[in-house]
Amino acid sequence: MTNHLLSFDDVVCGYGDTEILHGVSGGVAAGRILGVFGRNGVGKTTLSRVLVGEIPVLTGGIKLNGKPIEKTVTYARRRRGIGYMPQVGMVFDNLTVRENLSLSNATSSLEPYFETFPRLAERLDQLAGSMSGGERKILSFVRTMLEETEVTILDEPSEGVQPENIVNMQNCIRAKQEQGHAFILVEQNLSMLMALADTYVGLEAGQGVFEADKSECNRDDLLKILSV
Template identity: 35%
Template sequence: MRGGIELRAARVRYGPLEALHGVTLAAPAAAVTVLLGRNGAGRTTALRALAGTAALSSGAVVRDGRDITRRPAHERAAEGVCFVPDRRAVFSSLTVAENLALSYPAGDFTRALDAYPELRPLLRRRAGTLSGGEQRMLALTRALLPTVEVVLADEPTQGMSPAVAARTYALLTELDACVVLAEQRLPPALREGASRTAVVHELRRGAVVFSGEPGELSSAPPRYAPE
C-alpha cells in the first residue's frame, strides 16, 4: 500500500479571511479518509491545500513523510496526486473521448469505460453538455489510472444516481491508493462494515472538531454550531 498524506498546523487565507485555522489531519494509505462538514466548514479548502491549489500561509503538507508544501499542484499531479474538484473538473469544450485521451494517452479507455459504461455512448459528446452526474463519472476516470497514488475527490458522487454512487464508492475503496473524500455527510458505504477502513475528520468553521472512526460519530446529523 502506498504512503499517506497529511496537513500539519495548516493555515489558509483568502484575502483577509482565514479559512483553515491551524488544521492538523492525517489521511493514512490503508484507509479511505473523509473530510466531513457542511459548506463553509473548510473541507474543500483542506482538500485543495493537499492538492496544492490552495497555498498555505503557514504549516505544512506532508506526503509519505516528505514535506511537499512548496511543490506546486502540477508537480504533485505528476507525482501521482489526482485532484477531482467539485466544479470544472472536466474540459467542457472537449468531447468525452478527448477528455479521456488526456488521461489515457495510449488511447485505451477500457478501464474507464468498464468502470462507467454509461460513458460509452457519449464518447463523441462535448463534456459540457453532459449531466452533472455524467461529468462526475468522466472526471473520476482519472483516479483509476495505475500511476495515481493519492486521490483527492470533492463530493465525488454529486449528481449520480444511488446505484452509480454505490458503484463509485466501491471503486474508490478498492483502489491501491490513499483516498481522501470531502463530503457533507458520511456515505453509507463507508460506515462500519465497509470493505476498507474509513477515517473521519469533521471540520467546522476551519477547524477539526472530531477525528476518528465512523462508528464513533453520533448517529444524529453532524454536529454544527449555531450560526
Template identity: 35%
Template sequence: MSRGLELRSVRVRYGPLEALHGVSLIAPSAGLTVLLGRNGSGRTTALRALAGTVPVSGGAVTWDGADITRLPAHERARRGLCFVPDRQAVFGSLTVRENLELAHARGDFAAALAAYPELRPLLARRAGTLSGGEQRMLALSRALLADARVVLVDEPAQGMSPAVASRTYDLLKDLGAGVVVAEQRLPSGLRGRAGRAVVVYELRRGEVVFAGEAAEVPAAGHTGSAG
C-alpha cells in the same frame, strides 16, 4: 496506520479571512479518508491545501514524511497526485472519448467504461454538454485511469443516482491508493463496512471537531449542507 499526506497545523487565508485555523490531519497512503463539513467549514480548503491549489500561510504539508508545503500543484501531480475538483473537472470542449484518452498514457480507457458503462453511448458527446452526474462519472473515470498514488476528490458522487454513488465509493475504496474525499455527509454505505477502516475528519469553522473511524460518526447531528 502508514502515513501518506498530512496537514500539520495548517493555516490558509483568503485575503483578510482565515479559512483554516491550524488544521492537522493524516490521510494514510492506502485507504479512504473522508473530510466532512458544511459550507464554510474548511473541508474543501483542506483538500485544496493537500493538492497545492491554495497557498498555506502557516504550518506544513507533508507527503511520506517529506515537506511539500511549497511544492506547486503540477509537481505534486507529477509525483502521482490526482485532484478532482467539484467544478470544471473535465475538458468541456473535448469529447468524452478524448477526455478518457488523455487520462491514460496509452489511450486505453476500457477500465473506465467497465467502471461506468453509462459513458459508452456518450463517447462522441462534448463533455461540456453532459449532465452534472455524467460529468462526475467522466471526471472519476479519468482519475481511475491515472494510476495515481493519491486521489483527492471534492464531492465525488455529486449529481449521481444512489446506485451509481454507491458504486463510485466501492471503486474509490478498491483503488489501492490513498484516497481523500470531501463530502457534506458521510455516505451511509461507508458505515460498518468490512475490511479497511474509513478515516473521518469533521471540520467546523476551519477547525477539526471530530477525528475517528466511520463507524464512530454519529448517525445524526453532524454536518449539513456544503463547503
C-alpha cells in the same frame, strides 16, 4: 503511530486576507481512506485545494511520503503522486468524453470503467459540456481514477450522481484501495462516507472539531457535526 502517506499538520490558509482554515490536521496511510466532512462553507474544499497546491499554506505543513511539499507547485505535486477530482470545473466542456479521458495519460484499460459506467462508452465523441451534471461528475471521477497516483483527493464526488452510480463509484474506490491506493474523500453523503472511510476528520468554521477511527464512532456522531 500511523505512517501517513499524505499528512497535513496545523494548516492555516485562505483567500487573500480572509483566513478559512485555522490549524487543521490529519492524514491518510497507504491503502486507507480518510473521510473529511462538515456542512457547506466550513472549509472542506479549501482543504482539498491547499493539499494539491492551488492555494498557499500560510502556516503549518503538508508532507507526502514524509517529505514537505507545502512549497511545491501544483503540477509537481501531481507528478509526485497526488490525484485530484475537484468539486466544480471537473471536466473540459469543449472537449469530447474521449479527449477528457485521454488527459489522464492512463496506461490501464478503460474497459472496466466502461462496463461499470456504460454511458461513457456510448458518448465518447460527445462534448462533455452537453452532458448532465451527474454525467460530468462520473467522467471526472473515471479520469481521476485512471491517473497513476498514490493518493487521490475526491471533493464531493457523489454530488448530483444517481444512487446506483454512487454505489458503482464506491466499488471502484474499494478496488483501488485494495491495491494500496490512499484516498481523501471529502463528502457530505454520510452513506458514502460510512461505507468507505477508515478514519474521519470533521470540520466546523475552518477548524477540525472531530477526529476518530471508524470503529470509534457511529452515524449519530457524524450527524452531530453536520447539524451544528
